[in-house]
Amino acid sequence: MTNAKLTSLMARGVDFLGCETAILCGAMSWVSERHLVSAISNAGGFGVIACGAMTPELLDTEIAATKALTSKPFGVNLITMHPQLFDLIDVCARHDVGHVVLAGGLPPKGSIEAIKQKGAKLICFAPALALAKKLWRSGVDALVVEGMEAGGHIGPVSTSVLAQEILPEMAEQLPVFVAGGIARGEAIAAYLEMGAAGVQLGTRFVCATESIAHPLFKKAFLRASARDAVASVQIDPRLPVIPVRALKNPGTENFTAKQREVANLLDSGAVDMMEAQLQIEHYWAGALRRAVIDGDVEGGSLMAGQSVGMVTKEEPVTEIIATLMKEAATALERRAA
Ligand SMILES: Cc1cc2nc3c(=O)[nH]c(=O)nc-3n(C[C@H](O)[C@H](O)[C@H](O)COP(=O)(O)O)c2cc1C
Numbered sequence: 001m002t003n004a005k006l007t008s009l010m011a012r013g014v015d016f017l018g019c020e021t022a023i024l025c026g027a028m029s030w031v032s033e034r035h036l037v038s039a040i041s042n043a044g045g046f047g048v049i050a051c052g053a054m055t056p057e058l059l060d061t062e063i064a065a066t067k068a069l070t071s072k073p074f075g076v077n078l079i080t081m082h083p084q085l086f087d088l089i090d091v092c093a094r095h096d097v098g099h100v101v102l103a104g105g106l107p108p109k110g111s112i113e114a115i116k117q118k119g120a121k122l123i124c125f126a127p128a129l130a131l132a133k134k135l136w137r138s139g140v141d142a143l144v145v146e147g148m149e150a151g152g153h154i155g156p157v158s159t160s161v162l163a164q165e166i167l168p169e170m171a172e173q174l175p176v177f178v179a180g181g182i183a184r185g186e187a188i189a190a191y192l193e194m195g196a197a198g199v200q201l202g203t204r205f206v207c208a209t210e211s212i213a214h215p216l217f218k219k220a221f222l223r224a225s226a227r228d229a230v231a232s233v234q235i236d237p238r239l240p241v242i243p244v245r246a247l248k249n250p251g252t253e254n255f256t257a258k259q260r261e262v263a264n265l266l267d268s269g270a271v272d273m274m275e276a277q278l279q280i281e282h283y284w285a286g287a288l289r290r291a292v293i294d295g296d297v298e299g300g301s302l303m304a305g306q307s308v309g310m311v312t313k314e315e316p317v318t319e320i321i322a323t324l325m326k327e328a329a330t331a332l333e334r335r336a337a
Contacts, residue, residue, distance in 0.1 A: 013198030020044030022198025027077030030292040038069035039210035075099035093118035149181030151305035171195030183307035185327025203305035214295035247302035
């Protein structure tokens, strides 16, 4: 079920993304590969491949494989600190990828031009109003505003506060998608009414039937409640690490040990700050892989958002999207009555 109000509130996002519903499945390293991405796009949402630490060759293969599974539009998420960022941008261009999402910090010099020159639309994360304005002025085509309820790497501010700060100021200038803590259509309806062009969800899609996440990873999600998804803690003030939200498990302690190890390397001068932060990111990529792919739910990283408590069963992507749309439509109808 859908209604005219929902269709009209989603029109701008739908137009920008080129799909049927303004619901993005945010890129999730190891999870957002060909199967989930194509399933999302085939179901009328917008799938995004997580490039993560992939080489240009691997990304090339993944895009080609995704294209073989869907003729619908999908995007590619690139991490700004990837040492071969510009080669990855070239790979996207060769495949005529329509939307590139840059994550992990402000776009490095030349990257905005390189992406847009080849005709792709560029989506960036705006963690604060000042940065949202800056990104818009630099030519970014759309923004994702992601609060600290989200799974994976997070900023310090909640979705509800960021949405109130950024939507009234920026929604007229460019499409803004809201992310973090969204698992039901009522919340989607609310953010659309506040001016969002659409929403981005991650956690809600991890247990989709089409997601290749290990059965034990999915089981951990199905069992967890909101308070189990906790942010990692920075132990050394000299080593600023971006917090990561994940389900608490014995592996959570490993991150503390890793930070100590990297802080010692910094102290001894064996690595500089850039290299130290790269080591931390490699740690997360490896820990997430162990949990998602190998099913090591004790030692690996179970990145998950606070909305994990609302993930209650494994179900096909079409059903998840239909449920979200129905809930959003019902909420809007109730308000109109
Ligand atoms: C397991 C997992 C891995 C993620 N990996 C990435 C990533 O590689 N790049 C990225 O930009 N965001 C990543 N995210 C964030 C999602 O794209 C999305 O923005 C977020 O999950 C939305 O919040 P929610 O989890 O509350 O729905 C990840 C999230 C999860 C749960």
